[in-house]
Amino acid sequence: MLLIPCPHCRQSRPEREFRHCGEAGLLRPVDPAAASDREWTDYLFARTNPKGESQERWRHVHGCGRFFVLRRDTREDACVTSRAGVEEAP
Amino acid sequence: MIAAHDPRILRAMRGFSFGRILRESFSGHTGWTRQWRSPEPQRAYDVVIVGGGGHGLATAYHLAAEQGVRRVAVLEKGWIGGGNSGRNTTIVRSNYLFEESEALYEHSLKLWEGLSRTLNYNVMYSPRGVMALGHTESDVQIIRRHVHANRLAGIDADFLTPAQAKALCPILDVSQAPRYPVLGASWQGRGGVARHDAVVWGYARAADALGVDVIENCEVTGVRRDAAGAVSAVETTRGAISTRMLALVAAGHSSVLAGMAGLRLPIESFPLQALVSEPVKPIMPCVVMSNTIDAYMSQSDKGELVIGAAADVYPSYAQRGSFHVTGATLDSLCELFPCLRRLRMMRCWAGIVDITPDRSPILGPTDVPGLWLNCGWGTGGFKAIPGSGQLFAASLAQGAPHPVLAPFGLDRFRTGRLIDEATAAAVSH
Numbered sequence: 001m002l003l004i005p006c007p008h009c010r011q012s013r014p015e016r017e018f019r020h021c022g023e024a025g026l027l028r029p030v031d032p033a034a035a036s037d038r039e040w041t042d043y044l045f046a047r048t049n050p051k052g053e054s055q056e057r058w059r060h061v062h063g064c065g066r067f068f069v070l071r072r073d074t075r076e077d078a079c080v081t082s083r084a085g086v087e088e089a090p
Numbered sequence: 091m092i093a094a095h096d097p098r099i100l101r102a103m104r105g106f107s108f109g110r111i112l113r114e115s116f117s118g119h120t121g122w123t124r125q126w127r128s129p130e131p132q133r134a135y136d137v138v139i140v141g142g143g144g145h146g147l148a149t150a151y152h153l154a155a156e157q158g159v160r161r162v163a164v165l166e167k168g169w170i171g172g173g174n175s176g177r178n179t180t181i182v183r184s185n186y187l188f189e190e191s192e193a194l195y196e197h198s199l200k201l202w203e204g205l206s207r208t209l210n211y212n213v214m215y216s217p218r219g220v221m222a223l224g225h226t227e228s229d230v231q232i233i234r235r236h237v238h239a240n241r242l243a244g245i246d247a248d249f250l251t252p253a254q255a256k257a258l259c260p261i262l263d264v265s266q267a268p269r270y271p272v273l274g275a276s277w278q279g280r281g282g283v284a285r286h287d288a289v290v291w292g293y294a295r296a297a298d299a300l301g302v303d304v305i306e307n308c309e310v311t312g313v314r315r316d317a318a319g320a321v322s323a324v325e326t327t328r329g330a331i332s333t334r335m336l337a338l339v340a341a342g343h344s345s346v347l348a349g350m351a352g353l354r355l356p357i358e359s360f361p362l363q364a365l366v367s368e369p370v371k372p373i374m375p376c377v378v379m380s381n382t383i384d385a386y387m388s389q390s391d392k393g394e395l396v397i398g399a400a401a402d403v404y405p406s407y408a409q410r411g412s413f414h415v416t417g418a419t420l421d422s423l424c425e426l427f428p429c430l431r432r433l434r435m436m437r438c439w440a441g442i443v444d445i446t447p448d449r450s451p452i453l454g455p456t457d458v459p460g461l462w463l464n465c466g467w468g469t470g471g472f473k474a475i476p477g478s479g480q481l482f483a484a485s486l487a488q489g490a491p492h493p494v495l496a497p498f499g500l501d502r503f504r505t506g507r508l509i510d511e512a513t514a515a516a517v518s519h
Binding site: 001002015016019020037038040041042044045046047048049050051054056072074075076077 | 359413
């Protein structure tokens with residue numbers, strides 16, 4: 001069970017209050033019609049899936065309901081820090 | 091398929107037999123030897139397979155046995171049977187929805203039926219039947235659709251009423267009492283379980299006898315490419331090994347290895363937990379699984395109930411999961427099988443599974459010349475080991491995907507021609 005620091009609520013809460021929303025920093029092609037198949041494939045499917053520090057979006061669904069970016073070490077499941085914001089690349 | 095009792099294997103490895111056990115029993119069982127060598131890595135191989143699990147070893151075995159490729163190495167960072175091959179819940183079935191999957195998994199199921207003879211190793215394949223429960227009207231419709239699709243593909247499948255399910259598995263509660271009552275079930279009588287350790291040991295021994303180097307405690311740390319971008323060597327903790335053909339068969343660590351060659355895969359690695367109970371007398375004659383409540387259960391020959399839980403919700407490489415995930419699975423099972431409520435669990439563990447967006451595996455070449463993938467099996471790769479190994483070996487030897495594997499290429503994520511078993515089965519993992 002992770003204890004996840006919510007940057008909006010300013011407290012660490014159990015994992016079950018949150019929903020994991022995938023890798024952070026994936027930006028939808030700005031001009032969808034102009035994006036190539038490869039760009040679409042990368043955006044939709046390709047993932048870094050790092051062994052080590054990852055940056056991922058979480059949402060505090062059973063709390064404040066807001067999104068944030070969590071830095072977590074996937075080797076040890078240790079949450080490092082979290083910050084508000086969803087759109088900017090890490 | 092290779093002929094049963096391949097004489098080359100029997101000659102090379104002093105076959106196991108009843109007569110041999112009898113002889114050994116008179117000599118204090120002192121004549122048993124190591125089942126495979128522990129070779130030092132050579133400087134170069136025709137094919138290097140990264141990952142000494144079931145899929146990697148089966149690929150190596152079939153390369154040597156059927157494709158005439160003998161200079162093959164299997165690199166395993168730990169020990170044989172120490173990864174997901176020794177951590178899964180051993181269920182074998184082929185009742186998938188889509189034709190592409192049916193062809194692959196049914197081919198594999200047919201190989202399971204003769205695997206012990208082929209490998210001269212008792213893999214304890216037990217076709218005791220696999221039951222998948224439906225708890226809602228939607229579940230029942232999905233199950234019926236699967237049953238019809240399987241029958242059209244020539245795969246045995248039946249729809250069971252709750253009473254029929256109870257007759258096959260008497261400890262199942264089919265009353266309306268549980269939160270998710272049983273409304274129907276699918277049944278594949280040819281499905282079952284096998285002993286997962288024996289499967290990898292059997293493949294390692296048979297491949298070794300045919301000249302494959304099974305190299306344990308050898309972790310890959312880098313992939314070297316030549317000026318044209320093609321694979322030229324792998325760097326390992328036991329030195330560099332030259333090869334022009336590198337197959338990554340490393341389950342949860344596929345993304346890490348592909349990253350060494352500059353690739354980003356459509357894979358995320360999640361913990362998948364399983365647990366076993368204390369041993370009890372035989373009470374569970376078949377495998378029962380349920381996607382709605384994320385649980386599956388069978389009974390081992392030792393009497394332990396082997397239970398699989400849902401995948402955890404966040405990617406991780408830590409080989410452990412959250413307690414509430416196994417807790418939820420046990421809650422559900424206690425409702426379906428009230429007689430289990432006082433049963434104690436002995437052990438639980440997690441394996442790191444490589445999950446793709448459509449929950450179908452990735453098999454085939456990549457944009458990097460000489461680099462092939464056999465990964466993305468996610469939560470259900472064990473059942474496919476024999477078929478995947480044989481067809482992937484044929485693909486490597488030919489330099490082009492076998493027709494059965496062709497739909498499972500990496501390219502499907504660009505074309506959009508996904509094999510979406512995730513949606514088909516309405517599974518959460």
